[in-house]
Amino acid sequence: MRRPLIAGNWKMNGLSADAVALAGALRDRLDGLEGVDRVVCPPHIHLAAVAGELAQSAIAVGAQNCADAPQGARTGEVAADMVADAGARYVILGHSERRQYYGEDEALIAARCGQALAAGLRPILCVGETLEAREGDRTEATVAEQIHGVLDRLGAEGLGEGVVAYEPVWAIGTGRTATAEQAQQVHGFIRGQLAERLGGSAADAMRILYGGSMKADNAEALLAQPDVDGGLIGGASLQADSFAAICAAAARG
């Protein structure tokens, strides 16, 4: 059985005091909850402060990106080992906002992923189709290209102990969630693609998260699907009560 994972992507929100306060509130609410892994991903600049606040808790910390090179002349980038040094154990890579606003493609995402693995971080590789692709019946083709585009370059090691997050772009921040059936259909497809590359047992062990307007009131139905192993939560991760409620739903499932 795969243990569920609920990850909060705080995106570009909050000053340092807000980040530490949210981390502390989550620590207090989630203390003692069994049966679910949880991670919060603050902006880089708050990583160390949040990791310090969560040091004695069961909440791990993740970053929202890492550089595609180990060090040197990469102005504005943050290396994977710096992220790890700040206390992160996970890193989100290939988020659709990075693809859309910063032009990240599979080659760049794979390079970032390779750096993350070398630094001992667990990648959270995001994939997902636009509304245009879904309406053009290109959901599976899009997701397959994003997965294979990265795995082709990473080789046999794959994503290590990382996870995949399926985030339909049309559901992110829109309040429009994929139905449980739509999510399961794509998650099952992703697991099949992973099995082709990594083998059945590695694919069976890998967690596939759903992201896109997951909230306390729809989490249970999504998490009940056999191939939905958790969530990557944006807006609802910024409120301690709603993130804690989603974690509790995952723990019950």
Ligand SMILES: O=C[C@H](O)COP(=O)(O)O
């Ligand atoms: O990384 C998280 C996703 O982009 C989902 O964001 P959302 O929950 O605000 O729709």
